[in-house]
Amino acid sequence: MYWVTFFASVPLLHVPDGFLSLPISLVAWVVALVTLYFALRNAQIVLDERLVPLAGIMAAFVFAAQMLNFPVAGGTSGHFIGATLVAIVLGPWLGMLTMTAVIVLQALLFQDGGLLAMGANIVIMGIVPVFVGYGAYQMIRKQGRGVRLAGTAVAAWLSVMMAALMTALLISFSGTSTLTVAVPMMLSVHALIGLGEALITVAALSFIERTQPVLLTGAEITGTAVGSGRWVVAGLVIALAVTLFSPLASEFPDGLEWVAEQVGFIETAQDAPYELLPDYTIPFLGETAVSTILSGIVGALLVAAITYALGRLLQRSAVPE
Secondary structure, three states, X not given: OHHHHHHOOOOOOOOOEOOOOHHHHHHHHXXXXXXXXXXXXXXXHHOOOOHHHHXXXXXXXXXXXXXXXXXXXXXXXXXXXXXXXXXXXXXXXXXXXXXHHHHHHHXXXXXXXXXXXXXXXXXXXXXXXXHHHHHHHHOOOOOOHXXXXXXXXXXXXXXXXXXXXXXXXXXXXXXOOOHHHHHHHHHHHHHHHHHHHHHHHHXXXXXXXXXXXXXXXXXXXXXXXXXXXXXXXXXXXXXXXXXXXXXXXXXXXXXXXXXXXXXXOHHXXXXXXXXXXXXXXXXXHOOOHHHHHHHHHHHHHHHHHHHHHHHHHHHHHOOOO
């Protein structure tokens, strides 16, 4: 049972409070809120019966997959962002809202990412990589399957690199580190992490293409394939199944944490002012595999429900053409 205690702790994934200055955090919040306002407006235009449950499934899958830190070179780990995959499946605007739901739940329920830094985390993981990944994918989406999947891998890798660059810039502008140190270190370690992102994105997209290609053919698709709830249940089961592997997450520090340790600003990280399910565990179960899995299931179900409810709300509030 050694693996139960050794692997049960899931490293923090996002920017904590303390890494960014107050002015930079506030600017990031403004950028995030303005962008999300336009995302809400534009998502109403493309939203349909197919996308609402699909957004919930994608949110649950991304949440679960982000718990699986994978080791990379030099005692470092990385985790799946999922922004490119979500943007390809849902489109950029709904994809942005879905990623935001995941990030907000991680911060509020699991204390993963600071409350003041939440705006920055939304920009870093929910806005920048969505735009970059979706934009790159659009250039190759009409190509043959082989070229399209290769281009998807490149798009996913680029999304990670741009997210890492944005993080380095925010840290540098905050005075936490220098630009000449933060940028090359963040980009070098995330160049490797981006390879994992590319592999997972391509594997997930290939699976969707082979099992439910109707989900990728556009918002105009209607009929029994959309009306059937079997693919919704199957998708949610797959997302929940991913949480079973969460105790195997690497305990090595993730890219940002590793850079913070190497540069020497890890001590500036501030703990959340409260604890609910800290470090992806159920408090009364301790740091065990069961605790991590159950917290993952709770998080995946909650974020799926929140995203689904948001989609329904957007549908009801949409102005008829």
